Amino acid sequence: MTLLDINGLKTYYRADNGWVRATDDVSLSIDRGETVGLVGESGSGKTTLAKSIIRLLSDNAEIVDGSINFDGTEVTELSDKELRKQIRWSEISMIPQNAMNGFDPVYTVGQQIVQVIRHHEDGTSKKEARERARSLFDELGIEPDRVDDYPHQFSGGMAQRAMIALALALSPSLVLADEPTTALDVVIQDRILDTIKEMQEELNSAMIMITHDMSVVSETCDRIAVVYGGRIVEIADTETIITNPRHPYTLGLRNAFPDINDDDQELISIPGTPPELVDPGEGCRFAPRCPFAEQECWEETPEAESYGDGHAVECHRADEIDHLQEEAGKKETWTEQDLGRPEDSQSDQPEEVMLDD
Numbered sequence: 001m002t003l004l005d006i007n008g009l010k011t012y013y014r015a016d017n018g019w020v021r022a023t024d025d026v027s028l029s030i031d032r033g034e035t036v037g038l039v040g041e042s043g044s045g046k047t048t049l050a051k052s053i054i055r056l057l058s059d060n061a062e063i064v065d066g067s068i069n070f071d072g073t074e075v076t077e078l079s080d081k082e083l084r085k086q087i088r089w090s091e092i093s094m095i096p097q098n099a100m101n102g103f104d105p106v107y108t109v110g111q112q113i114v115q116v117i118r119h120h121e122d123g124t125s126k127k128e129a130r131e132r133a134r135s136l137f138d139e140l141g142i143e144p145d146r147v148d149d150y151p152h153q154f155s156g157g158m159a160q161r162a163m164i165a166l167a168l169a170l171s172p173s174l175v176l177a178d179e180p181t182t183a184l185d186v187v188i189q190d191r192i193l194d195t196i197k198e199m200q201e202e203l204n205s206a207m208i209m210i211t212h213d214m215s216v217v218s219e220t221c222d223r224i225a226v227v228y229g230g231r232i233v234e235i236a237d238t239e240t241i242i243t244n245p246r247h248p249y250t251l252g253l254r255n256a257f258p259d260i261n262d263d264d265q266e267l268i269s270i271p272g273t274p275p276e277l278v279d280p281g282e283g284c285r286f287a288p289r290c291p292f293a294e295q296e297c298w299e300e301t302p303e304a305e306s307y308g309d310g311h312a313v314e315c316h317r318a319d320e321i322d323h324l325q326e327e328a329g330k331k332e333t334w335t336e337q338d339l340g341r342p343e344d345s346q347s348d349q350p351e352e353v354m355l356d357d
């Protein structure tokens, strides 16, 4: 059953040189209990999409178009007060990239968890809320007495666990986990991911797992959405994304991460840098880095095409998958390409964005 239904979402940031189209026409549905990975390079718009869902955007951001339906409620139309009371933490919670920034340094971690619990549950006493915080700490492998510590007394891994405790304290239906382990060392990363998964399964919460790491999503997610230049360029179940992707960017990402089943794998990185998101203009945003780009790719933005079973791809050449997959596995494909716009292709003028100031 659908829990979250995002349609045509556009979230832009106001910048000196125009609007940064960080989320640009994104549609995504998530079922109850499902885990969906958002994978893509830094700056592709993953965090902006997650923050739009829980409406934790910075002041210069604006949801310009589209809808976010959460369990029958249109999130884009709620006032801040309604959001705080009905949705944030209780229904949708977020584990941020750096947990330390998620806590207020002047209160103990326990006080902050107690406050969140009591804000949403009128009948819960301070004592009961504190007991809940202590038992959550215990479940997450933190000594319960440490609820009385201040955030700065925690190590990075412990702060991340405490943030998970806060995010799960009210048994939300949806957890947004934004690179929950990037700041931590590898051994702790694995343990924290296991903990998140266990707790999520126990609560039957849905989860959006944001990461730039293909191996993390492949181990934890039911489906994977590949994000590039503010758009979901490919989405499918995890098995399909790993074994039979159709977008050249997904093929490139797959080359760049170690496959645990293949000891001899040579890692190949994608050359170039992510696209400028201020007035990106027409054409596929990956074209400047794509070894398979043809004239059409530079001139026309590809629309999502369905390849059955929830597999959708935004690529003009997705039909030629057998040939592309084989070529994409070769190192020279990604190094010997002549990157750049073909001489005779003309760029369309960027579409003008009309927004109220």
Ligand SMILES: Nc1ncnc2c1ncn2[C@@H]1O[C@H](COP(=O)(O)OP(=O)(O)OP(=O)(O)O)[C@@H](O)[C@H]1O
Pocket (backbone or CB within 6 Å): 013, 014, 015, 020, 022, 040, 041, 042, 043, 044, 045, 046, 047, 048, 049, 058, 060, 277
């Ligand atoms: N407050 C802001 N003001 C202006 N531009 C912003 C702001 N926050 C993010 N951006 C821009 O929006 C785009 C998407 O950023 P976002 O953080 O959503 O990407 P991301 O994929 O989550 O990357 P990361 O993993 O680095 O957080 C980037 O071009 C970024 O520079």
